[in-house]
Amino acid sequence: MAKVNYAFEKRQRELAKKRKQDAKDARKREAREATEPSEAQAPPDQAPEAPAPSEDTAAAPRVHRRPTP
Structure with a gap:
């Protein structure tokens, strides 16, 4: 018999x-x-615009640090 x-x-x-x-x-x-x-x-006047990122937050790297006890 064949094996399944x-x-x-x-x-x-x-x-x-x-x-x-x-x-x-x-x-x-x-x-x-x-x-x-x-x-x-959609008409161009109704297109949602993204807010321009501020210069200081766009260039700064994100740093994650542990809180001190």
Whole structure:
């Protein structure tokens, strides 16, 4: 009698699960793109602007130190 290859069966289940999740993500992405207007379609005066970083915080490296007891 042939021996059952459990690793193969498990891999096939994992691949099927991944394909199903990818298809679900693609449907969600399409729905999101259909409902949200893209930035190219939005008028330029309504585009959100990011605040300019201040010079002193942008150039300074972050230092993490332990508090003294």
